[in-house]
Amino acid sequence: MRAHEFIDKVTAYITDPAQANEVRRELEQHIHEATAEVEARGIDRETAELVAVARMGDPAKVAMGLAEAHHQHLPWRHYLSPLPVLALMASVGVHGDEVLAWRLFWTVGLIVCLFPRWVTAERLVRTLALDVRMKLHWLGQPPQSDSMLPGLATGSTIAFLICLLSWTPASEPVILLLMAMAVGGTVLAWWRNWNGSFLLHGAYAAIAFPLTFLAMFFLVNENGFDLRMLFMVSTGFALAALTAGYFGSLLQRRRTQPRRT
């Protein structure tokens, strides 16, 4: 792989163009020096560059590490990434007199979400794809698989509170399951030491919507299918998870701040 291909692959996952440019400059500089060193051993420049790039390792792994480091600098906007999907689903699914208000609400959400230049559709898709890939990667590694627990715990706790305060009876099995997840997740998170990452909170938030949507589908169906309520509640769940992810990341960051000696 040539240097520019490697660098393109790595920087494609960094959503902030300024940071992506910074990483690009740094990697270019590194590969330039590594190439010069190999070239000094009498190897032609092109081969030397290939060797230097190969020493950098898998671009996806470098991208994952850098993206995790850099997403810490993207506060609430990162958690808005599932909003376009929610907006689309809500505007398709909601009927009746309030449809205009709903569409207006989600349009504003979309504008807020997509207005910053760096959140282009392409980068959004790449980031979400990376979220999934990272999650799968980490799930396969037992020592780090507890990283998602803080998000799971906080998300489930808030989801449970929403259910408790809304019209859904607390005795429903799904609510009990959510409560168990919240309590269990919290205990496990603290037992295994809070080791969450901002991106994993985001990944959890991204999967919260379809899961809660399914859960609510079965709940609501008992008393007759109400599409609007379904969207409202599942959207509430997703937003709760997003909020929880954000505050979870703040807590996690505070906890991992260097201790002064």
Place this chain on the structure above:
Amino acid sequence: MKGSTVTLVLSVLSREPMHGYSMTKEMERLSQGVLTLKEGTLYPILHSLERDGLIVARWESTPGGRDRKVYHLTDEGRGELRRRAQEWEQFRTAVDAVVQGGVWAYAGA
């Protein structure tokens, strides 16, 4: 080396400010070729340390006219290194005690 990479990176930087490439070389030199720091591992660590305020990075020009991103250890980074070095010392002492006890028992058998 896994798990102690951050300590190693902070230790290398405590000697003098360096850019990424020279850090990999310095690590090899100091460990006499035993430890190699993969570049793909190094940069995510450097960026995380920078995010946490343990190091700061500045672009500096070289005599050859190229810019290099040079990393400097902060006061917080020095404190973190001291803490990690103490932990490492405790760990090393404990492992030594167990391993040497095993070696003596084997020699006496």
